[in-house]
Amino acid sequence: MKNKKESIKLIEKLLINIGEDVTRAGLVDTPKRCVNMYEELLSQTGVDPKYEINTFFESENEEAILVKDIQFYSLCEHHMLPFYGVCHIAYVPSNKKITGLSKLARLVESSSRRLQIQEDMTLMIANALEEQLSPKGVYVIIEAEHMCMAMRGIKKIGSKTVTSKKTGIFLEDKDLVKDIEYKIKL
Template sequence: MKEQAIMGVRQLLEGLDINLETKGMTDTPKRVATLFEGLFSGCHSTGKEALGDVYPTEHTGLVSVNHIPFYSICEHHLMPFYGKVHIVYQPRDGKVFGLGRLKALVDVYAKRPQLQERLTHDIATSLVEDGDVLGAMVMVEATHLCMLMKGEVAQETVAKTILATGILEPMGTLREEALVLLGGNDHV
């Protein structure tokens, strides 16, 4: 654990006149620093590492994995946002990833100070650049606690972002198939 992070949390709380001498608050700076160390663990990993090896298969169509849960921290307010990621990709030469590798990819980019729009972009471009797929479409649905706690949006508000890359970017039959796998055109 970095002592500098613990001291930073301590200074923040003391600067807000929070009494750190109460029984429940004594170790709070260390607990918060440890928590954030884990929440930001993706800063030290790459998409290529997360994707790992590919597996040969006879499958030549699209691959879709939906409802991948994630938790991230908004870089604007250091408040959580969370939701689900939906991924569709077109393998190159029948080579696919283990399905758990897509969750690992989501975690690499979610576990860092992040914006939802960038999270969507990072996952999609990593699939094409690091995973060497022909195309990818990624949709992220998220609830942002910063907006909820400040009273800016209703409790049920969900922000959605979507990005298509590679051969799924242009309008056409393949893109339409990908949209269906994401849940239909009503999502976008």
């Protein structure tokens, strides 16, 4: 984060404007903690997550690979409130090119640590896989709960937003899509 000292002052100012006494014991270190927290939660701002896909292997098995229920936490760009849930990633390799399974989890992690909307995060993950693996197709699904819908506004607790992005073979092969969705239990 640029200019941490100034950021701490700005959070302090925000607390004062809310009507808080920033000298009371519980709040003395809050601006600093808050800035450190944003630094951690938004650490991948401006970083292209595709570089997490940086090891490549060969496999004779060219069937779809699915890693499901990859947990993540992100912040929505409209309210800076958390949205969180799971991401499922499926891809069908091309030219025997695959990546490590943990790299898919790292891709989700990097994609989540920034201000955004769920729709764009889904696209970002699909694009990264397309660029790094040139697969026959990818199918990315994110299921998330948005605190901005649960805590404020419409106050719908427990509702889930599901977004997806399909490319290549997943746009054509309905049986393959069904098979992946069955495995995810969508």
